[in-house]
Amino acid sequence: IYFLLVTVCPKMHYLYTGDIIALGFLISIYFLFKSYQQTQAAGYLFYSFFFIGAGSILFPQFTILSVLWLLEAYRFQSLTPRSFCGALLGWMLPYWMLFGHAFFYNEMELFYRPFNQLLTIGEFFNLQILQPWELAILGYLLVMFIVSAVHCIAAGFEDKIRTRAYLQFLIDLTIFLFLLIALQPIYCSALLPLLIISNSILIGHFFVLTNSKSSNVFFIISLVGLILLFAFNIWTLL
Structure with missing residues (x-):
């Protein structure tokens, strides 16, 4: 992922x-x-x-x-x-x-x-400096994170205690990285790979452990979203 x-x-x-x-x-x-x-x-x-x-x-x-x-x-x-x-x-x-x-x-x-x-601190919440492709991927990751995190919390009883602790850490880490990017957008390019890593694990956990009709529909929607995101990023390069 x-x-x-x-x-x-x-x-x-x-x-x-x-x-x-x-x-x-x-x-x-x-x-x-x-x-x-x-x-x-x-x-x-x-x-x-x-x-x-x-x-x-x-x-x-x-x-x-x-x-x-x-x-x-x-x-x-x-x-x-x-x-x-x-x-x-x-x-x-x-x-x-x-x-x-x-x-x-x-x-x-x-x-x-x-x-x-x-000790060098940039301007807080200066989201205007973010490029369109950065805003697009952040928006996509935020939606995927919310869905994955809600699933982890709601279905956490199905996992072992150790697994729940690991997943809670990844949720905390992802929230922490989102907040850092929002507070200091100037460091988005450096923090984005870390955010994608933590998010990818949560997204993978969600898709692997869900097999309902709604999750299958969401999987298709997420793939379509990825294709649209790729098309948008290519368009911004033209």
């Missing part, structure tokens, strides 16, 4: 910062999930936050996700003083490595740059 959504948006075929950090984003989520109800979760959170820290060097606003990660680690019953220190060390390690490189080559500006960019 992720590659299908990327395919219908030709402008996303270019390499953005978000495409690079998307891999670290997935690995970080994997280790966060591995920490679920682990009594010795320090190692898992260390690796999870290491990839957040590494990604934040390229895209400093990626650090904001660490707040959500800590809240979800608490929900997963894996956040303890020891695992918190492990998470903190994991986030700091890429910056220690960057500091060593910058200090050795006398390029300290390279070390300061992510922190300066993190």
Whole structure:
């Protein structure tokens, strides 16, 4: 589903910062999930936050996700003083490595740059700067997310407790990313790949576990919507 959504948006075929950090984003989520109800979760959170820290060097606003990660680690019953220190060390390690490189080559500006960019705040709710194709894909993702999230909440009793916790995390993450894009549209190109990843998992879960007449109709409508979205994006390129 992720590659299908990327395919219908030709402008996303270019390499953005978000495409690079998307891999670290997935690995970080994997280790966060591995920490679920682990009594010795320090190692898992260390690796999870290491990839957040590494990604934040390229895209400093990626650090904001660490707040959500800590809240979800608490929900997963894996956040303890020891695992918190492990998470903190994991986030700091890429910056220690960057500091060593910058200090050795006398390029300290390279070390300061992510922190300066993190403090750079764009205009709030300035949605006018978004391109038409970005608004179109965001609208499509929002509709698909609402339907998928409602299904997850309504039919959550059919899933295992661990699965429900994972799905709730993905719902929280998707809402968080939507809010970030709404607050700071200037970072939409970097956040959009992350939003598509979290949304794709929820959409896939919805289509796999539903087999009613209404869900089949919605599946057809969503495919038609994808085709129309692709046609619109091609038209905007002409």
